[in-house]
Amino acid sequence: MSEQLVSIKLPLQSAGEGLALFGPQDAFLKLIEEHLRAGVVLRESEIAIRGEQHEAEKVEQLFEVLLELIRNGYVLTERDVLYAIELAKDFRADQLLDLYKGEIAVTYRGKPIRVKTIGQKHYVTTIKKRDIVFGVGPAGTGKTYLAVVLAIAALKEGTVKRIILTRPAVEAGESLGFLPGDLQEKVDPYLRPLYDALYDVMGPEQTAKALERGLIEIAPLAYMRGRTLDDSFIILDEAQNTTPEQMKMFLTRLGFGSKMVITGDVTQIDLPKGKKSGLVEARAVLSGIEEIGFVYFAESDVVRHSLVQKIIVAYDRAAENQG
Numbered sequence: 001m002s003e004q005l006v007s008i009k010l011p012l013q014s015a016g017e018g019l020a021l022f023g024p025q026d027a028f029l030k031l032i033e034e035h036l037r038a039g040v041v042l043r044e045s046e047i048a049i050r051g052e053q054h055e056a057e058k059v060e061q062l063f064e065v066l067l068e069l070i071r072n073g074y075v076l077t078e079r080d081v082l083y084a085i086e087l088a089k090d091f092r093a094d095q096l097l098d099l100y101k102g103e104i105a106v107t108y109r110g111k112p113i114r115v116k117t118i119g120q121k122h123y124v125t126t127i128k129k130r131d132i133v134f135g136v137g138p139a140g141t142g143k144t145y146l147a148v149v150l151a152i153a154a155l156k157e158g159t160v161k162r163i164i165l166t167r168p169a170v171e172a173g174e175s176l177g178f179l180p181g182d183l184q185e186k187v188d189p190y191l192r193p194l195y196d197a198l199y200d201v202m203g204p205e206q207t208a209k210a211l212e213r214g215l216i217e218i219a220p221l222a223y224m225r226g227r228t229l230d231d232s233f234i235i236l237d238e239a240q241n242t243t244p245e246q247m248k249m250f251l252t253r254l255g256f257g258s259k260m261v262i263t264g265d266v267t268q269i270d271l272p273k274g275k276k277s278g279l280v281e282a283r284a285v286l287s288g289i290e291e292i293g294f295v296y297f298a299e300s301d302v303v304r305h306s307l308v309q310k311i312i313v314a315y316d317r318a319a320e321n322q323g
Helices: 015-022 024-035 053-071 078-088 095-101 118-129 143-157 183-212 244-251 278-286 306-322
Strands: 005-011 039-043 046-052 132-136 162-167 216-220 232-236 259-264 292-296
Touching: 005 053, 015 024, 015 053, 024 039, 024 053, 024 078, 046 053, 053 078, 053 095, 078 095, 078 306, 095 118, 118 132, 118 143, 118 292, 132 143, 132 278, 143 162, 143 183, 143 232, 143 259, 162 183, 183 216, 244 259, 244 278, 259 278
Parallel strands: 132 259, 132 292, 162 216, 162 232, 232 259
Antiparallel strands: 005 046, 039 046
8 A cells, every 4th residue: 555645845945045955957856856756846935845755754854954954054965965865765864964063173274074974973983982993994985084184183182192104015916126216205105095184184284294293104014013102193004904913013002092093995905815814803803892993884984976886886796796
């Protein structure tokens, strides 16, 4: 038995609101109608939603949330709308409002940095609460970027005295020995994504100064051996490419007043065949320790171009079929 058809009207404050809500050339409206089963019509000062009650109410909640964001000066992107649609399917679109309320930092150009997904929000909260946090999930979920942002915030607040950023120097098929240049030049290509995040938040000049003064250190993982790192915010990126020995060595560097964030994507392991990933092992070995946080990101947390999300899903599906 199908539900009764209803018509729900949503008043608008101006014609501009309707345009912002429907997106350029109605792009957002098309996405909404593609994913949710209800018809939408824009009249002069209101939106009319028509469909079965359950579906129409989902669209109503979605529009109410998006309208509130627009009224607070937020400029919607296709990615925001797609994420909102996913949440609206379970009547969870209102959870978006929490995400956009707080900003975790501001870029050096004065643009607020906010979490964009519920997974990201959980990640940020966990990093603030725990001394060691693992962020595991696909590329584009903001694992490294957000960790760097929080590290810079901690440095500015004085809760840590320096930031240490590190990655294992394991690459997809190239050996460090063949690259031209001294060690710094050889290492830099691997550490590039870490610099990108620093430049975004601090700007190139401030980053260069902080590196010169030793407030920020960027080094390959091998350089961590034998050190104890106190009052530091330490980020290990691309952790899926550590061996179990390297991971244990890294984790046991934790000193007083320090925080560690370990990020990685277990679907992109570049270690030689037969070598076990330290990230995979750490998940199994450490999951029982309450003080260590594990945050898992899903495809829905990808904050890059919506096509990136589709690519990840397609590869995951192919891997499952082969498995």
